[in-house]
Amino acid sequence: MVSTLSKNVLRHILLFLLSFFIAFPFLWMVSSAIKTKEEIWHFPPTWWPKVPQWHNFIEAWNSAPFGLYIFNSTFTALIIVCLQVVNSSMMAYALTQLKFKGKEVLFFSILVTYMLPVAATYVPSYILLAHLGMLDSYQGIIVSNAVSVFGIFLIRQAFMQISKEVIEAAKLDGAGHWTLLWRIMFPLGKSTIITFAFISFVQMYNNYLWPSLILSSQEKFLITIGLRQFFIEDGAYGIKWPLVMAASTFAIFPLLVLFFVAEKWFIKGIGDRGVKG
Amino acid sequence: MSEKQNHSFFTVLIYISPALVPLSLFWFWPMLYSLYISFTNWDYMSPTYDIVGFRNYLNLFGDPEFYRVLGNTFYFTAGTVFPTMVGGLFFAVLLNKEFRGNHLYQAILFSPWVTPTVAVSIVWSWIFQPEVGLANWLLSLFHLPKLEWAGSSTWAMPMILIVTVWKGVGWAMIFYLDALKKVPKELYESAETDGASWWSKLIHITIPLISPTSFFLAVILMVDALQAFDQIQILTQGGPAGSTRTLLYLYYQSAFEQFNMGEATAVATILVLLTAMLSLVQFIMAKRWVHYE
Numbered sequence: 001m002v003s004t005l006s007k008n009v010l011r012h013i014l015l016f017l018l019s020f021f022i023a024f025p026f027l028w029m030v031s032s033a034i035k036t037k038e039e040i041w042h043f044p045p046t047w048w049p050k051v052p053q054w055h056n057f058i059e060a061w062n063s064a065p066f067g068l069y070i071f072n073s074t075f076t077a078l079i080i081v082c083l084q085v086v087n088s089s090m091m092a093y094a095l096t097q098l099k100f101k102g103k104e105v106l107f108f109s110i111l112v113t114y115m116l117p118v119a120a121t122y123v124p125s126y127i128l129l130a131h132l133g134m135l136d137s138y139q140g141i142i143v144s145n146a147v148s149v150f151g152i153f154l155i156r157q158a159f160m161q162i163s164k165e166v167i168e169a170a171k172l173d174g175a176g177h178w179t180l181l182w183r184i185m186f187p188l189g190k191s192t193i194i195t196f197a198f199i200s201f202v203q204m205y206n207n208y209l210w211p212s213l214i215l216s217s218q219e220k221f222l223i224t225i226g227l228r229q230f231f232i233e234d235g236a237y238g239i240k241w242p243l244v245m246a247a248s249t250f251a252i253f254p255l256l257v258l259f260f261v262a263e264k265w266f267i268k269g270i271g272d273r274g275v276k277g
Numbered sequence: 278m279s280e281k282q283n284h285s286f287f288t289v290l291i292y293i294s295p296a297l298v299p300l301s302l303f304w305f306w307p308m309l310y311s312l313y314i315s316f317t318n319w320d321y322m323s324p325t326y327d328i329v330g331f332r333n334y335l336n337l338f339g340d341p342e343f344y345r346v347l348g349n350t351f352y353f354t355a356g357t358v359f360p361t362m363v364g365g366l367f368f369a370v371l372l373n374k375e376f377r378g379n380h381l382y383q384a385i386l387f388s389p390w391v392t393p394t395v396a397v398s399i400v401w402s403w404i405f406q407p408e409v410g411l412a413n414w415l416l417s418l419f420h421l422p423k424l425e426w427a428g429s430s431t432w433a434m435p436m437i438l439i440v441t442v443w444k445g446v447g448w449a450m451i452f453y454l455d456a457l458k459k460v461p462k463e464l465y466e467s468a469e470t471d472g473a474s475w476w477s478k479l480i481h482i483t484i485p486l487i488s489p490t491s492f493f494l495a496v497i498l499m500v501d502a503l504q505a506f507d508q509i510q511i512l513t514q515g516g517p518a519g520s521t522r523t524l525l526y527l528y529y530q531s532a533f534e535q536f537n538m539g540e541a542t543a544v545a546t547i548l549v550l551l552t553a554m555l556s557l558v559q560f561i562m563a564k565r566w567v568h569y570e
Contacts, residue, residue, distance in 0.1 A: 008376070015371055015378075019385040022443065026388075028411065029400045043409040044417070087295035094292035098284045106293070113304050115496075115556050117504045119525050120545040121307035123314060123532050128302065147299040177288065206393040208507045213533055224395040228511065231399050241403060251396040259391040263384045270451050 026252065033057065033245035040241050053242065060246035068219065069226035070254065076138055076222070077204035080145045081197050088151035089193070093181045095152075096159040097167070114149045122210065129214055136216045144214075145204060151196050158192035159185055195269025198262060202255060227251045308549070315542035322536060333543035342519065343527075349434070350523040350551075354502040356438040357445065362494055364442060365449025366487075370479075372450070373457040383454075387447035394444065398511035401440045402427065405512075430520035433513045437521055440508050445501075449494055456490035457483070488567045496559055503552055524548050 032040055034052040061067070094100075095107055125144055126135075134140035162185055170184045186193070208224040215221060221229065230247050259266060283289075315333055319326035337343045368386055372379055389397060404411045405426040413423040426436045464482050473481070484491075506525050509515060515522035515530065522530075524544060532541030 011371055011374075011376075012378070015382045018368065018371075019382055022389060022447070023385050025397060025400050025404065025443075028404065032403060041409055044414050045409065045411055087299070090292045091296035094289060098289055098292060100283050100286075100289040106297075109305065110300070113300070115500060115552065116308065116549050117500065117525070117545075117552055119504050119506070119528060120311055120549045121304060122528075123538055123542055123545065124307035124310040125303050127310075128307070143299065144303050147296050147303070149300070149304070152296060177292070202391055206395075208393070208395050209510075209529070224393050224507075227393075227399065228395050231511070244399060245403065248396045248399050252392045255391050255393070256388060259388060260384060264380070267380075267383055267387060267451055270448075 026256070029245050029248055029252070033060075033242055033249055035242050037242070056242045057246045057249070060243040061250065063243060064226060064230045064247070065219070066223070066226065066247060066250050069221050069223040070250065072138075072220060073205045073222040073224070074254075076141050077201050079142050080204050081200050083142070083146045084148040084151045084200055085193060085197055087146065088148055088155045088196070089181065089186055089189075091152050092155040092159050093177070093185065095156050097177070097180070110149055110152055114153060119209070122213065126213060135214050136220060138220065140214050141211055141222075144210070145207075148196075148200055151200065154192055154196045155189060158189035162188050191265070191269060194265060198258075198266050199270070202259075205255060223251050311542045311545050314538050315546050317539050319538045320536050321538050326539075329539065333539045334547075336540065337543055337547070345519060346522050346524055346527045349519075349521060350503065350525075352434060353438070353441075353505065353521075353523050354499055356434070357441045357502050357505075358495060358498045360438070360442045361445045361449050361498055362491060364446040365494070366453050366491075368446065368450040369453035369457055370483075372454060383447075383450070386450055389444045390448045392444075394507035395511055397444065398440060398508040401436075401443075401508075402512055405436050427513050428517055430517050433517060433521045437508055437512055440512065441502075441505060444508075445498065449498070452490050452494055453487065456487040460486045488563075492559065492563045492567045496556055499555055499559075500552055503548060503555075524551070 031048055033056055034054055035046070035049045035056075036051075036053055039046050039049050095103065129135050129140045129144060132140075132143075134143060166184065166188070167180065170180050175184065205222075206224060207222070208228070211222050212225045212228070215225060218226075218229075227247055227250075231244055316328055316330060317326045318329045318332070372383060405413075407413065407423060407425050407428060410426070412426065416423060424432045426432050460483060464486075465478060468478050468482060503523075504525055505523065506529065509521055509523065509526055513521040515526045525548065528541050528544040528548065531537045531544060
């Protein structure tokens with residue numbers, strides 16, 4: 001009894017310390033954001049400013065169009081996620097319900113794609129977007145991310161778990177492919193699809209390298225690019241760290257809120273995506 | 278329609294093309310075209326170029342800097358994949374029990390994964406700031422000298438490893454938690470009646486039974502590690518003196534800073550081959566030690 005109790009106490013102490021360590025950069029970011037210039041350059045560091053400079057947030061918000069950047073990221077990510085959900089579902093439907101020549105080859109090609117580094121496609125994709133006149137445009141970002149190999153896998157997996165009886169029954173009731181996919185299978189695969197949508201949204205919102213290659217005008221920047229721009233303009237010279245930390249808070253905060261609201265779905269959904277395949 | 282008959286070409290086309298068209302345009306075709314460019318000396322600006330055969334590859338393999346980049350890439354991969362897996366397993370073992378606060382801990386430990394690498398790397402660069410940064414304050418508590426971190430070719434890479442592991446460890450934890458829940462309780466019970474210690478249960482029951490998850494994580498984390506870019510660009514830009522330049526960073530620099538498309542795509546090809554080879558090795562190894570039910 002005593003040993004179980006002490007084990008549990010030990011478990012909590014360990015978890016508390018680990019959680020503190022993991023969350024610490026976020027706390028440090030906020031505490032640094034509201035320091036004065038003198039406080040932030042003080043060594044040893046002060047944990048919390050004497051007088052929190054909350055106006056630093058307003059000043060940071062006004063020193064670059066962060067609202068616009070966040071809007072750009074959210075807007076493009078949402079469109080991309082919708083496209084990916086629709087076309088991954090359709091592809092997954094074809095892979096699980098339709099019989100056709102070359103299905104194995106198609107699935108194998110997608111499987112290989114999943115393993116290969118996306119960066120290896122950047123040069124030709126860049127050239128292609130240049131030819132299409134889509135460099136420095138939202139269309140370029142959206143079109144080049146319109147498909148998710150991960151989504152195809154995940155939704156295919158979900159569709160395979162739907163019982164044959166349900167599908168047969170729907171067919172006997174006269175459901176065509178379109179009805180079967182959107183009215184029966186899509187709702188049944190809902191939890192996987194929502195998980196996928198979350199993950200994909202987070203990845204698109206956080207995406208940096210590829211968008212930074214194709215976007216060049218400031219009003220089209222995503223938050224990641226805008227933040228980096230702000231960092232190298234002002235932060236690297238070591239004068240405006242509080243503002244840089246405030247700006248990082250803007251970039252990180254929406255996602256942390258989204259995550260803590262949807263946390264149960266998110267974590268369970270990721271864990272459930274079978275590892276057997 | 279009989280069961281054996283194929284569905285009509287038109288039906289299949291309707292369902293596969295919304296994904297297949299972008300997949301072909303932005304995955305299949307670029308992979309092949311990239312391979313083709315790697316045999317040319319194209320500089321992106323000029324309309325013409327020559328086929329130079331294997332020259333780009335030979336140049337790379339004849340350049341000592343390339344081997345250093347390769348070494349950095351392996352350093353980064355090994356230095357992130359193993360700690361992330363071990364850390365993830367450790368977190369999962371601690372959380373593999375229902376108790377109050379379990380979900381809150383899980384959420385906090387996982388939260389870095391959700392945040393933009395660019396933003397958290399900026400925050401970490403402040404923590405690793407050489408004069409007044411928190412990392413050096415911690416060292417000073419133990420009477421250790423201050424480090425230059427991003428400015429030191431010895432410490433720049435460990436700094437990037439810390440940030441990368443910090444970000445990914447919660448992700449690995451989620452997969453291990455799921456795997457641990459699937460280990461049959463009876464196995465532990467019968468081991469306990471045989472008087473097995475906590476440690477020997479971990480080594481003889483848990484680790485073999487969760488090996489499919491370890492295998493899966495090793496492959497996924499490795500593919501991710503080979504493509505790490507954001508934290509490197511924010512923290513060190515591949516420096517100092519190229520000490521944190523990995524294959525992907527070299528690719529980025531040759532393609533989009535020097536517009537040496539031939540060399541860049543040759544690097545990309547090597548990256549693809551390396552990924553494929555490492556995956557293959559892992560699949561072969563997996564046959565020997567992964568325990569499937």
